[in-house]
Amino acid sequence: MSTQTELKRVATQEIEPIRPKQSKKGKIRKYKPKTVDPTSALGVLQFEIDEILAEFNLTRNTILNDVGCILNEERDGPMHRLYHREVNSVEVLKAGANGEGLALIPSPVDTDKKQIALIPFALPGDLVRIKTFKTHPHYVECDLLEVIKPSGKRNDDLIECKYFGKCSGCQLQHLTYEDQLAFKKRTVMNAYKFFAPKLMEEKVVPEVGETMRSPLEFGYRTKLTPHFDLPKRMKGNGERPALGFGHKGRPQWRGNADGGSGPMLDIEECIIGTKIINKGMSNERARFEKEFTKYQKGATILLREHTKVVDPQTPIEEQLDEGSTDIEGKISYLQIADEENEKPLVKTCVTNTRQIVTEYINGFTFQFSAGEFFQNNNSILPSVTDYVRKNLQIEGSKPEDPHYLVDAYCGSGLFSITSSKGVDRVIGVEVSADSVAFAERNAKANGVDNCKFIVGKAEKIFGSIDTPADRTSVILDPPRKGCDDVFLKQLAEYNPARIVYISCNVHSQARDVEYFIKETENGNCFKIESLRGFDFFPQTHHVESICVLSRG
Numbered sequence: 335m336s337t338q339t340e341l342k343r344v345a346t347q348e349i350e351p352i353r354p355k356q357s358k359k360g361k362i363r364k365y366k367p368k369t370v371d372p373t374s375a376l377g378v379l380q381f382e383i384d385e386i387l388a389e390f391n392l393t394r395n396t397i398l399n400d401v402g403c404i405l406n407e408e409r410d411g412p413m414h415r416l417y418h419r420e421v422n423s424v425e426v427l428k429a430g431a432n433g434e435g436l437a438l439i440p441s442p443v444d445t446d447k448k449q450i451a452l453i454p455f456a457l458p459g460d461l462v463r464i465k466t467f468k469t470h471p472h473y474v475e476c477d478l479l480e481v482i483k484p485s486g487k488r489n490d491d492l493i494e495c496k497y498f499g500k501c502s503g504c505q506l507q508h509l510t511y512e513d514q515l516a517f518k519k520r521t522v523m524n525a526y527k528f529f530a531p532k533l534m535e536e537k538v539v540p541e542v543g544e545t546m547r548s549p550l551e552f553g554y555r556t557k558l559t560p561h562f563d564l565p566k567r568m569k570g571n572g573e574r575p576a577l578g579f580g581h582k583g584r585p586q587w588r589g590n591a592d593g594g595s596g597p598m599l600d601i602e603e604c605i606i607g608t609k610i611i612n613k614g615m616s617n618e619r620a621r622f623e624k625e626f627t628k629y630q631k632g633a634t635i636l637l638r639e640h641t642k643v644v645d646p647q648t649p650i651e652e653q654l655d656e657g658s659t660d661i662e663g664k665i666s667y668l669q670i671a672d673e674e675n676e677k678p679l680v681k682t683c684v685t686n687t688r689q690i691v692t693e694y695i696n697g698f699t700f701q702f703s704a705g706e707f708f709q710n711n712n713s714i715l716p717s718v719t720d721y722v723r724k725n726l727q728i729e730g731s732k733p734e735d736p737h738y739l740v741d742a743y744c745g746s747g748l749f750s751i752t753s754s755k756g757v758d759r760v761i762g763v764e765v766s767a768d769s770v771a772f773a774e775r776n777a778k779a780n781g782v783d784n785c786k787f788i789v790g791k792a793e794k795i796f797g798s799i800d801t802p803a804d805r806t807s808v809i810l811d812p813p814r815k816g817c818d819d820v821f822l823k824q825l826a827e828y829n830p831a832r833i834v835y836i837s838c839n840v841h842s843q844a845r846d847v848e849y850f851i852k853e854t855e856n857g858n859c860f861k862i863e864s865l866r867g868f869d870f871f872p873q874t875h876h877v878e879s880i881c882v883l884s885r886g
């Protein structure tokens with residue numbers, strides 16, 4: 335088995351949270367490591383821990399915590415109290431890809447040992463006071479209690495949201511936008527360092543480009559999914575459950591107790607959401623306030639922005655589709671000025687997963703079911719689709735040369751359609767039949783007649799392609815887990831002229847790119863032309879990455 339395949343398949347690392355429970359008499363509880371994908375947040379953390387260990391010349395053994403001991407003792411037993419304690423004057427060393435600060439703190443039980451502390455909302459260079467509250471074999475989860483001395487990068491005056499420091503949604507509001515973009519560039523670099531080590535060693539990974547900025551830094555998210563839980567103790571007791579997003583840290587450092595203390599925060603406004611999404615959130619909260627007793631279990635509420643061109647001669651209310659309604663039962667909407675359209679645009683918030691939603695991008699119109707995948711930041715899409723289209727061009731081509739596109743993981747046709755001009759034929763493949771139906775409909779609605787879409791797993795495309803490989807460029811935009819080996823092998827066998835790999839998880843992208851170049855038959859004919867992050871989600875740790883490969 336190759337190293338890459340081992341990395342992909344044998345992903346066992348002991349990173350399951352330990353919850354101390356009362357041990358049953360005579361029974362020794364054993365810590366059971368859980369399998370995690372190395373390219374997931376917890377998997378990446380293991381690489382980050384190893385990096386700190388290497389820097390300080392420490393071994394995994396030096397930071398090993400006695401989780402078995404904690405596991406076998408009563409809550410608040412002596413080991414539990416030793417491990418879960420306050421630690422003062424902790425210097426934060428690094429920022430993890432997930433936005434947390436990483437630090438080395440003394441072990442509570444052995445003066446020769448240390449612990450790795452994972453501290454949300456702490457920045458490298460901060461001097462902080464923390465409370466460790468959950469012990470894992472190789473790290474401890476902490477709450478940030480106080481920033482004793484801030485890092486030069488920290489600027490808490492930039493924080494716009496009262497829930498920041500407590501909500502799991504945003505991690506970077508205390509950084510300038512330039513520093514957020516630099517953080518994301520580092521994430522891309524680290525991803526290739528961790529997951530494409532052979533390519534890094536051979537120095538074939540180009541310098542990572544500057545992260546493309548989002549035109550909107552707040553108020554950009556066109557989809558939000560607030561959630562509520564209904565634990566047994568709340569059923570029928572008349573108390574309304576919190577409706578909002580997951581709880582991430584204790585807010586002592588911000589002196590803020592809003593939102594409650596349960597696993598879900600009660601949130602009435604999300605400043606990264608668009609205006610109409612927040613209006614929808616306010617409507618749905620008002621409805622929930624009245625109707626929560628009818629629910630038997632927890633649920634997630636969909637809030638998706640929908641844009642419609644309306645006729646100025648007809649009352650807007652008569653032209654609205656199904657959408658979130660206010661307390662009087664009227665659909666909430668916002669009318670917006672749009673220089674490109676002569677007719678006014680109206681935005682509503684859709685809550686029904688089956689409702690058809692419309693988005694306008696670079697003069698193209700896209701429709702899809704509200705519950706299906708579509709990119710969440712409309713403001714950056716014109717630049718991203720332009721970037722993808724330009725990078726699909728085959729170098730040295732003349733306008734009369736044939737050019738074909740393959741769009742694997744095509745969704746409702748975003749990249750196929752926006753890249754279709756000047757191209758002879760586009761063929762897209764997508765596992766969701768619903769999305770493919772919309773891709774066909776979107777092509778037609780935009781007057782694009784050179785696109786064909788098929789339903790199936792990405793590799794099904796190789797049964798349908800009849801275009802010459804050296805005149806074909808391929809778009810890859812897989813889900814977070816990335817592409818699988820079967821697909822990558824067939825892609826290499828097909829041997830296209832160019833590949834533009836778009837990814838919402840740069841770690842799985844780096845793994846796939848190394849696998850493709852180093853482990854597949856024709857992979858070594860390809861070179862990485864460029865690599866760059868795109869900021870689809872300002873204020874959060876997330877980064878999209880585009881890697882362009884060409885046959886060298």
Ligand SMILES: C[S@@+](CC[C@H](N)C(=O)[O-])C[C@H]1O[C@@H](n2cnc3c(N)ncnc32)[C@H](O)[C@@H]1O
Nearest residue numbers: 707743744745748764765766791792811812813
């Ligand atoms: C990140 S989305 C990209 C969609 C599209 N490119 C866009 O930007 O709107 C990934 C898409 O891959 C689809 N998908 C997931 N697994 C797949 C597979 N094995 N083969 C083909 N499509 C798949 C999902 O349904 C989803 O639409």
